Amino acid sequence: MTVSPQNSSMPQLDMAASELDSSDRQAILDVLDSGRLALGPQVVAFEEAMAEYVGVKHAVAVNSGTAALHLIVRALGLAPGDEVLVPSFTFAASVNVLLYEGLKPVFIDITPDTYNLDPEELERRRTDRTKAVMVVDVFGHPAPWDELEAFADKYGLALIDDCCEALGSRYRGRVLGALGAAGAFAFYPNKQITTGEGGMIVTDRDDVAGLSRSMRNQGRGEMGAWLEHERLGYNYRLPELSAALGVSQLRRLDRFVAERQAVARRYDALIAGVPGVRPPVVRPEVDMSYFVYVVTLPQNLSRDQVIAALQERGVPSRGYFSPIHRQLYLKTYLDEVPTLPVTEEAAQRTLALPFHTKMDEAQQTYVCESLRNVLAEG
Structure with a gap:
């Protein structure tokens, strides 16, 4: 998904992009x-x-x-x-x-x-x-x-x-x-x-x-x-x-992984300036090949409202994930709805930001500034 800029000062942002040559x-x-x-x-x-x-x-x-x-x-x-x-x-x-x-x-x-x-x-x-x-x-x-x-x-x-x-x-x-x-x-x-x-x-x-x-x-x-x-x-x-x-x-996978890690590190540094937002946690025993970059929003916010406000600023974002046990079609297959408190909370607070190897620092800075402003406005 590409979000077109609403004015010349906004960078054009893709939610994801393949690297083809x-x-x-x-x-x-x-x-x-x-x-x-x-x-x-x-x-x-x-x-x-x-x-x-x-x-x-x-x-x-x-x-x-x-x-x-x-x-x-x-x-x-x-x-x-x-x-x-x-x-x-x-x-x-x-x-x-x-x-x-x-x-x-x-x-x-x-x-x-x-x-x-x-x-x-x-x-x-x-x-x-x-x-x-x-x-x-x-x-x-x-x-x-x-x-x-x-x-x-x-x-x-x-x-x-x-x-x-x-x-x-x-x-x-x-x-x-x-x-x-x-x-x-x-x-x-x-x-x-x-x-x-x-x-x-x-x-x-x-x-x-x-x-x-x-x-x-x-x-x-x-x-x-x-x-x-x-x-x-x-x-x-x-x-x-x-x-x-x-x-x-x-043949280029190792390069792609390194480039995605570099984008993630830039985001980590920028997200540190957004109060209350937690960057992805990467445990020390792993080497992570990032698929998406998902942050955790502060409690007691409407993630859907955050997504809509970011969209108005030309920033695409998505909620990751919507729990499967809450999907309508699963009602046919479940004897009872399980209690999964961590899953339920994560589903309300996790937000995927635009992420791919072609992102530059200016684009990422704009994404994080937009998120900070949206959260500050409540």
């Missing part, structure tokens, strides 16, 4: 010239490059992060009625893929600093029917993986890493995507790298990779005929054009 355009043109638009070498190259970057045996390209999560859930063999612990403070896909398979999402509250899963809440909400945890590395900040792995080992649970927002992040030096049974990345245009639409499963498990490759391709076997299908599957394939863009973008 001539190498990306050439990669796409090369595919067009080849005439091979599907099931070709670019998908294989993208998968190999992602597996090497993350440090896992397998990467399986699909057409969205949602598709990646869905195939992981199916490949793990979770059965209807099984419970999966999952945060409500997340994007809907983290929960929807469970509902697709008749699983029961059990919503878990979050910590008040990073807004990731609270390990103590996992213990409180686990039952004998719990089979897995959907871990979400919120905004690119790694979840508390030491505690999560200990919890999963204690009870024999599968850990699914929804790291769709966290490509390039590390937890105690370990690259996200290499933790848990499998991880899912997404490449929408506001992510660290983009393929337009696209996703990737990363895993060391041969069974998860093999089943995912089959299911993304209508359930075909690896060596089977085109019209022979071994299992129920989907058309979750990633096109060659998207894969070629992914290969080109992935």
Whole structure:
């Protein structure tokens, strides 16, 4: 989303923006010239490059992060009625893929600093029917993986890493995507790298990779005929054009991550001059690859009014997240509405500011001055 300036003194601000260059355009043109638009070498190259970057045996390209999560859930063999612990403070896909398979999402509250899963809440909400945890590395900040792995080992649970927002992040030096049974990345245009639409499963498990490759391709076997299908599957394939863009973008991922971190550091310094607003908390054991830059507003404010007032000043902003357990469609699936006080408060106070690698200091200064003025005016 782009907000146009209302007067010449306002900079034009985009909420998010992809970084595309001539190498990306050439990669796409090369595919067009080849005439091979599907099931070709670019998908294989993208998968190999992602597996090497993350440090896992397998990467399986699909057409969205949602598709990646869905195939992981199916490949793990979770059965209807099984419970999966999952945060409500997340994007809907983290929960929807469970509902697709008749699983029961059990919503878990979050910590008040990073807004990731609270390990103590996992213990409180686990039952004998719990089979897995959907871990979400919120905004690119790694979840508390030491505690999560200990919890999963204690009870024999599968850990699914929804790291769709966290490509390039590390937890105690370990690259996200290499933790848990499998991880899912997404490449929408506001992510660290983009393929337009696209996703990737990363895993060391041969069974998860093999089943995912089959299911993304209508359930075909690896060596089977085109019209022979071994299992129920989907058309979750990633096109060659998207894969070629992914290969080109992935070569520059480390630069993109560094640039996003630099933008975040400038914001941190500027937000320090806005009374009552808390910048993102980054724990010392993590290296954070920022997906978005989310601040926490003072209590007893209307975030919607702040968003509207910023919009009048030419500054786009968004509330992150609207809790999934409060979404209207979830009423059909919930026996009762859970009590999640930290989630509820975060949902009222968190605000995403414009954030991408192309932002300069003047734009960020204007954003923060606008926020300070809006809050001062009450």
